[in-house]
Amino acid sequence: MLKMLLLFLMLAGKAGAQSTSWITIDQAWRLAEKNYPLTARRRLLERTREFTVANAAKAWLPQFSLNGQATVQSDVTSFPAKLPIAGFSLPQYSKDQYRAYAEVDQVLYDGGMIRQQRLNAVVGEEIDQKGLEVDLYALRDRVDQLYFGALLLEQEVRQNSLLQADILNGIDQAQAFVDNGTAAPSALDELNAQLLGADQQRIQQEASWDAYLKMLSLLINLPVDRKTILCTPPGIVPTDRIVRPELEWYELQKRSFDLQDAIANASLRPRLSLFLQGGYGRPALNMLSNDFEWYYLGGIRLSWSLSGLYTRKNERRLSELGRRNLEVAEVTFLLNTRLSLQQDTVQIRACSQLLQSDARIIVLRTSVKHAAYAQFAEGVISAHDYLVQVDAEDQARELYVLHQIQSWQALYGYQYHSGNQR
Numbered sequence: 268m269l270k271m272l273l274l275f276l277m278l279a280g281k282a283g284a285q286s287t288s289w290i291t292i293d294q295a296w297r298l299a300e301k302n303y304p305l306t307a308r309r310r311l312l313e314r315t316r317e318f319t320v321a322n323a324a325k326a327w328l329p330q331f332s333l334n335g336q337a338t339v340q341s342d343v344t345s346f347p348a349k350l351p352i353a354g355f356s357l358p359q360y361s362k363d364q365y366r367a368y369a370e371v372d373q374v375l376y377d378g379g380m381i382r383q384q385r386l387n388a389v390v391g392e393e394i395d396q397k398g399l400e401v402d403l404y405a406l407r408d409r410v411d412q413l414y415f416g417a418l419l420l421e422q423e424v425r426q427n428s429l430l431q432a433d434i435l436n437g438i439d440q441a442q443a444f445v446d447n448g449t450a451a452p453s454a455l456d457e458l459n460a461q462l463l464g465a466d467q468q469r470i471q472q473e474a475s476w477d478a479y480l481k482m483l484s485l486l487i488n489l490p491v492d493r494k495t496i497l498c499t500p501p502g503i504v505p506t507d508r509i510v511r512p513e514l515e516w517y518e519l520q521k522r523s524f525d526l527q528d529a530i531a532n533a534s535l536r537p538r539l540s541l542f543l544q545g546g547y548g549r550p551a552l553n554m555l556s557n558d559f560e561w562y563y564l565g566g567i568r569l570s571w572s573l574s575g576l577y578t579r580k581n582e583r584r585l586s587e588l589g590r591r592n593l594e595v596a597e598v599t600f601l602l603n604t605r606l607s608l609q610q611d612t613v614q615i616r617a618c619s620q621l622l623q624s625d626a627r628i629i630v631l632r633t634s635v636k637h638a639a640y641a642q643f644a645e646g647v648i649s650a651h652d653y654l655v656q657v658d659a660e661d662q663a664r665e666l667y668v669l670h671q672i673q674s675w676q677a678l679y680g681y682q683y684h685s686g687n688q689r
């Protein structure tokens with residue numbers, strides 16, 4: 268009767284908790300990603316990309332510059348002899364010269380440099396965003412560990428309640444025997460000691476349960492306690508297709524190397540632009556005048572820097588080495604992922620077989636326990652013999668709970684390692 272009362276109180280408590288709050292593992296994933304501080308980088312990366320692309324595009328706008336210089340020369344232009352013309356004197360040039368001017372330059376052709384820089388900014392932001400996604404995806408494994416850990420401890424606390432109910436039934440029966448003088452008080456002491464040990468186990472289990480719930484609460488930024496129902500994860504069908512975000516990150520890195528090559532090639536092409544320059548100085552454009560004058564000039568400017576040819580060969584080699592290093596990293600990642608998937612597959616199969624045998628063992632252990640209780644009530648066996656069967660059934664149920672949680676963890680671990688948890 269006491270056992271039924273404990274079960275009723277436990278189920279009533281869970282039913283009452285349904286009106287309080289509940290959470291699924293999918294919700295826990297989303298909340299953890301939403302509230303993780305690293306998520307704030309996503310918008311910052313987007314803004315950085317916008318500004319970088321906008322700055323690269325502004326290279327097509329007219330470019331203005333202001334310049335000035337003052338120089339002193341060791342010599343100036345002079346004439347070797349006086350011209351034999353009456354009334355005409357040769358000018359005397361100053362050795363100090365001054366010039367201040369403004370220039371506007373409009374690019375007509377840049378060899379594709381501006382376009383490649385814009386593409387590089389876009390791909391760079393995509394790489395950073397994908398790297399952020401990789402970091403956030405790893406967060407799901409932490410959520411799984413806390414979620415399934417809390418579920419396991421919840422089931423262990425529930426099983427502990429059943430164990431204590433069985434012991435209390437034995438205590439009631441032993442007390443009756445002691446009162447009637449048909450059993451020694453030591454039988455009752457053994458049962459009470461077993462009950463205290465079970466209660467100590469409950470205290471440890473509840474402490475660990477609270478710790479897991481608090482860590483989960485901190486991770487998802489949502490109040491979670493014993494009244495919160497952690498919903499049983501839905502059944503999933505594992506798939507062997509690997510779609511991890513790391514693979515997309517590797518592909519973007521490869522594209523980045525291609526863009527770096529394109530930028531290097533663009534830097535070797537000529538640059539054509541229109542320019543207009545206006546200024547004030549001495550001398551101006553009239554080299555025969557020693558006065559300060561205004562001037563302007565404009566035209567088409569062609570510039571072609573070939574200094575990059577010295578390092579282009581080594582740059583190609585460095586780029587190729589970077590690609591090879593990336594390929595090695597990708598192959599290593601795929602190998603480790605397949606090893607994890609193989610381990611998960613073995614665990615899933617083992618848990619499935621164990622759960623089947625666990626179910627049969629529980630039926631048998633329960634039957635033996637009921638028979639032992641009946642024998643104990645009739646005084647055929649001792650309290651110690653009864654406790655042996657109670658412990659045996661308790662261990663069988665605990666193993667079933669453990670294998671059930673391990674089965675869920677293996678299934679969701681498989682989904683996590685394959686990338687199909689997204």
